[in-house]
Amino acid sequence: MxxxxxxxxxxxxxxxxxxxxxxxxxxxxxxxxxxxxxxxxxxxxxxxxxxxxxxxxxxxxxxTTAVVSAQHATLYQDLVKSFGTEKARGYLNANLEAVRAIAERAKSLECDYEERPSLMWSATDGAKMRREAHTVQELGFPAVFTDTAPMGIRCAGAVMFPGMGQFHPLxxxxxxxxxxxxxxxxxxxxxxxxxxxxxxxxxxxxxxxxxxxxxxxxxxxxxxxxxx
Ligand SMILES: Cc1cc2nc3c(=O)[nH]c(=O)nc-3n(C[C@H](O)[C@H](O)[C@H](O)COP(=O)(O)OP(=O)(O)OC[C@H]3O[C@@H](n4cnc5c(N)ncnc54)[C@H](O)[C@@H]3O)c2cc1C
Structure with missing residues (x-):
């Protein structure tokens, strides 16, 4: 491929x-x-x-698109709903720990690693994105809600995770x-x-x-x- x-x-x-x-x-x-x-x-x-x-x-x-992030669509509101706050927080923290561990390794390797925010947006459902940002904040991570997205993308609402990353996966x-x-x-x-x-x-x-x-x-x- x-x-x-x-x-x-x-x-x-x-x-x-x-x-x-x-x-x-x-x-x-x-x-x-x-x-x-x-x-x-x-x-x-x-x-x-x-x-x-x-x-x-x-x-x-x-x-892969090679985004190194703890953000997976609007997963956290679903996790809280299905499994409760503690399990959702455990999942978030495990993902943040994984991002940290990858960043720690990647920074000393030749792999074009850059710390970048990750952004998930919806063209139509701003309320859902606002809910997601709020849920993640409640779980203890400073996600940010915004109603604009870069590159002129039509955006009703977006959630930004600061401090995530990208690299050349191969x-x-x-x-x-x-x-x-x-x-x-x-x-x-x-x-x-x-x-x-x-x-x-x-x-x-x-x-x-x-x-x-x-x-x-x-x-x-x-x-x-x-x-x-
Ligand atoms: C379009 C796209 C975008 C993505 N974007 C992201 C992203 O931004 N961030 C993110 O974290 N993840 C992303 N993912 C997911 C991520 O890329 C995958 O989860 C990850 O690469 C999977 O790695 P893997 O080792 O499980 O699978 P693979 O890379 O497929 O490795 C499995 C290997 O097993 C080998 N294999 C199969 N059968 C056998 C056998 N019988 N014997 C020996 N070897 C065998 C195959 O040849 C293959 O090399 C994306 C995925 C896609 C498709």
Missing amino acids: DTIWTRDFSAQSYPPLMGEQEREALVIGGGMAGILIARELTDAGVRCAVLEANRVGSGVTAG KFLRAMAEGLEIYELSAVRKVKNMTAYTDAGSVRAKSIVFACHFPFMDRRGLYFMKMH
Whole structure:
């Protein structure tokens, strides 16, 4: 997939998996989720490998808009309604902590990181956006309501989160992948008895993370049938 991020970007390449291996942990999928999990595990001293079917960052991660924000549409008013204030606050704080953790790492990497406000707007429903800003303020974060949006967008109301960020996702990923044990062109065909099998090898691990969108093992939840 050719995107604005893949233009003029040279990815690091990794060899395919060959032969039988054993690791403490295995991550299936080398996108933003898989690489960040492998980074955390490796930094914590866990011997971990990543198996990627294609190339690192070539999945959804290559097509992201790369806004690093705790803002997700008008989610917070729905969270408060469905789960109450405490759970909504916990969700907000977990997201703010994630933004902070990414910013902390990104600032020291070559990934074009910039601290920017994030903005969510509605062309028609200003009241909903005002409610969202108020809800987030009540949860403890200084969201700002405004009735104008940049770039001449028609705007009935918008919510702005200060101190969020943006970066080049593939540059960030490339830096985060440095030093990890990664195998590309190594699609996992099946997982059985804590062993993942590719066409040319296998990895047995105590823990296996599915960071490839779908837990395709025929186990609990019968997910493979849902996927079919
Ligand atoms: C248009 C768009 C805009 C977005 N904007 C934002 C945004 O602004 N901010 C934000 O935070 N998020 C945004 N997102 C969401 C974000 O981009 C994704 O949540 C994130 O990139 C997903 O990462 P991932 O690692 O889960 O998936 P992917 O990047 O798709 O990685 C999964 C990897 O698993 C591999 N894989 C699949 N099957 C196997 C297998 N059997 N064996 C081995 N490997 C396998 C794939 O090849 C792939 O590389 C956006 C998404 C889209 C589509």
